Amino acid sequence: MNQPIASFVPLTTTLMDKHQESPGIFTLYLKLNTSAPFNFSFGQFNMLYLFGLGEVAISIMGWRNNLLLHTIRAVGRVTQPLVQLEPGQQLGLRGPFGYGWPLEQTKGKDIVFITAGLGCAPVVAAINHTVEHKQHYGRIVILQGVKHHNDLLWQTQYDHWQNTGNCQVLLAASEEYKHRYKWRLGMVTELLNFAEFDTENCAVLMCGPEIMMLAALKQLAKLHVADEAVYLSLERNFQCGQASCGHCQLGPFFVCKDGPVFHYPTVKPWFGLSGI
Amino acid sequence: MIKHFLARQHLDQLFSVLSNAGYQVVGPTVKDNAIVFTELSHVEQLPWGRQEIAKPGHYQLTDTSTNRCFAWNTGPQGLKPWLFKPEQPLWQAEQTEQGLCFRQASIEAHPIAVIGLRGCDLAALKLQDQHFLQGPYPDPYYQAQREQLFIIAVNCAQSAETCFCVSTGDGPEATHSFDLVLDELEEGYLMGCGSEQGQAIFQQLTLGPQVSKDQLHTAQKQLADASQQQRQMPDEDSLLKLTENLEHPQWQDVADRCLACGNCTLVCPTCFCSKQESTSDIKLQQAEQVRLWDSCFSEQHGYIAGKLFRPEIRHRYRQWLLHKLANWQQQYGRSGCVGCGRCISWCPVGIDLVAEAQILVKGTPHEPTDR
Numbered sequence: 001m002n003q004p005i006a007s008f009v010p011l012t013t014t015l016m017d018k019h020q021e022s023p024g025i026f027t028l029y030l031k032l033n034t035s036a037p038f039n040f041s042f043g044q045f046n047m048l049y050l051f052g053l054g055e056v057a058i059s060i061m062g063w064r065n066n067l068l069l070h071t072i073r074a075v076g077r078v079t080q081p082l083v084q085l086e087p088g089q090q091l092g093l094r095g096p097f098g099y100g101w102p103l104e105q106t107k108g109k110d111i112v113f114i115t116a117g118l119g120c121a122p123v124v125a126a127i128n129h130t131v132e133h134k135q136h137y138g139r140i141v142i143l144q145g146v147k148h149h150n151d152l153l154w155q156t157q158y159d160h161w162q163n164t165g166n167c168q169v170l171l172a173a174s175e176e177y178k179h180r181y182k183w184r185l186g187m188v189t190e191l192l193n194f195a196e197f198d199t200e201n202c203a204v205l206m207c208g209p210e211i212m213m214l215a216a217l218k219q220l221a222k223l224h225v226a227d228e229a230v231y232l233s234l235e236r237n238f239q240c241g242q243a244s245c246g247h248c249q250l251g252p253f254f255v256c257k258d259g260p261v262f263h264y265p266t267v268k269p270w271f272g273l274s275g276i
Numbered sequence: 277m278i279k280h281f282l283a284r285q286h287l288d289q290l291f292s293v294l295s296n297a298g299y300q301v302v303g304p305t306v307k308d309n310a311i312v313f314t315e316l317s318h319v320e321q322l323p324w325g326r327q328e329i330a331k332p333g334h335y336q337l338t339d340t341s342t343n344r345c346f347a348w349n350t351g352p353q354g355l356k357p358w359l360f361k362p363e364q365p366l367w368q369a370e371q372t373e374q375g376l377c378f379r380q381a382s383i384e385a386h387p388i389a390v391i392g393l394r395g396c397d398l399a400a401l402k403l404q405d406q407h408f409l410q411g412p413y414p415d416p417y418y419q420a421q422r423e424q425l426f427i428i429a430v431n432c433a434q435s436a437e438t439c440f441c442v443s444t445g446d447g448p449e450a451t452h453s454f455d456l457v458l459d460e461l462e463e464g465y466l467m468g469c470g471s472e473q474g475q476a477i478f479q480q481l482t483l484g485p486q487v488s489k490d491q492l493h494t495a496q497k498q499l500a501d502a503s504q505q506q507r508q509m510p511d512e513d514s515l516l517k518l519t520e521n522l523e524h525p526q527w528q529d530v531a532d533r534c535l536a537c538g539n540c541t542l543v544c545p546t547c548f549c550s551k552q553e554s555t556s557d558i559k560l561q562q563a564e565q566v567r568l569w570d571s572c573f574s575e576q577h578g579y580i581a582g583k584l585f586r587p588e589i590r591h592r593y594r595q596w597l598l599h600k601l602a603n604w605q606q607q608y609g610r611s612g613c614v615g616c617g618r619c620i621s622w623c624p625v626g627i628d629l630v631a632e633a634q635i636l637v638k639g640t641p642h643e644p645t646d647r
């Protein structure tokens with residue numbers, strides 16, 4: 001776990017740039033008001049604070065040119081006004097919190113990323129990392145599902161991963177699809193049948209709606225991928241990020257501290273149950 | 277432990293010695309027909325001759341035939357609100373010419389000496405210490421007050437109907453975490469020391485005559501009487517197994533009675549859930565982040581944008597009970613219930629945690645349902 005740059009009291013950050021990814025989805029480029037290094041693992045999250053309105057947990061999308069990237073969907077009480085900030089305006093940040101993706105332990109293996117919806121944000125940085133360090137990993141497979149093909153964020157990223165990154169990129173749209181490129185009609189989990197990877201020496205990194213991850217787990221079991229190969233990122237109500245407020249509990253786990261990325265065998269007894 | 281005798285008429289000395297040592301005395305008094313811990317200035321404020329009648333959904337004070345001040349067992353709150361405050365400012369934000377600035381809220385702690393805590397309260401304190409101090413992010417507000425806490429515990433001479441501390445291993449005797457400990461007899465107090473700070477206070481009191489065999493015997497007898505309890509929480513291993521029985525029909529049965537009011541979580545001395553609230557002044561210059569007690573019975577507890585993780589009361593009651601009795605063991609090495617019985621008497625519909633747990637541990641396993 002990386003020591004947070006700010007744990008109890010937020011650190012001032014300045015919005016340097018803002019990029020609209022799709023209707024209602026924005027990437028914020030943040031400059032931290034400190035000279036201290038921001039150490040994080042891909043998959044960790046920060047608490048972003050909007051003056052007077054409160055905090056919201058957002059996973060780290062990346063780090064580029066000394067700026068921290070967060071991709072935010074404007075759906076909540078805090079996120080809606082948050083994405084309306086203009087460059088130059090400031091906000092608070094606590095974090096990073098929790099455990100990220102196991103990018104060290106998975107070296108030497110084929111890596112399969114499975115995501116759906118905006119679920120992609122927490123793994124984008126991890127994908128970039130594996131692509132940039134391709135020599136350490138085997139094949140890289142990226143499976144992404146959306147409702148409509150134009151819901152896909154970072155279209156050019158996928159092109160880049162496929163063409164220059166030499167990854168196998170498979171996309172599924174559940175409600176309509178285009179007869180071109182790599183789109184298929186259906187659920188992201190069905191893409192697993194077309195994915196080319198070594199089922200005995202792979203790591204599967206998943207995030208997105210739990211119902212999608214459950215379906216993917218079933219499909220993976222059919223392909224004889226061991227539970228031990230699977231990691232997933234969970235979302236819960238994070239208010240403190242410090243395993244104190246109690247809101248993010250899942251059975252014995254505090255998702256903010258023990259996750260948000262879990263090794264599937266650890267969380268398996270509690271994952272996907274209704275009302276837990 | 278060597279016990280010394282403090283005559284009843286010298287109890288006020290304890291107050292003055294503590295206060296001269298810089299402590300604010302906090303102890304039980306009667307308020308709104310309940311035993312409430314508050315700042316005390318003299319011994320007359322203690323609940324002399326008062327006792328509670330506690331039953332499921334029922335709490336009432338009555339007069340006792342004896343003139344004791346610790347003839348009761350619990351009030352709605354123990355030590356929890358003094359360390360984990362119901363409302364705790366965390367930090368302030370200010371829009372200044374230099375930009376947005378944050379500062380930690382001031383830590384307001386002062387030496388307090390709490391008199392009258394029971395075995396269950398001390399067990400709860402240990403659990404709260406674990407939660408707030410022993411994780412990766414020790415809580416500075418809790419810690420500051422915790423370091424300035426002096427504890428005068430009392431061994432229970434009787435049990436309320438709702439007490440079951442014997443079955444959780446937490447009472448009726450106070451065995452740890454205190455500076456001084458008292459047994460209350462008709463004629464006064466047997467006093468033992470549990471720390472150097474306790475010793476320092478103790479030395480300034482007028483003690484004696486020497487404790488008699490009879491007095492020691494009476495104190496033992498009182499503890500034995502207090503150990504006769506009607507309720508028994510199932511053992512921890514059976515409680516842990518509750519996690520394998522998530523679809524037991526009893527969850528629905530109890531949900532049909534539960535109002536999801538959250539009283540049980542508020543009175544429970546080990547519950548630690550909190551939520552944060554943000555406020556700002558009308559000119560949008562100053563803002564504050566405040567931490568408030570929260571309850572897993574609120575629908576919002578498991579809410580994230582667009583999704584309620586525990587939409588039904590059945591899910592929320594199950595969260596409360598399973599967390600308290602089973603998952604707590606995995607998180608903190610023991611059950612989160614210390615047998616105080618508060619949640620039983622302060623539940624408006626008289627739901628009895630022990631009775632529910634007993635039914636649940638007997639249940640037949642059901643397959644969990646996928647969502």
Ligand code: SF4
Pocket residue numbers: 540543544545546600612613614615616617618619620629
């Ligand atoms: S669960 Fe009930 S009996 Fe147990 S410690 Fe909490 S309030 Fe007391």
Ligand code: SF4
Pocket residue numbers: 533534535536537538539540541573622623624625626627
């Ligand atoms: S069990 Fe009783 S006290 Fe607890 S939420 Fe339900 S009705 Fe309220």
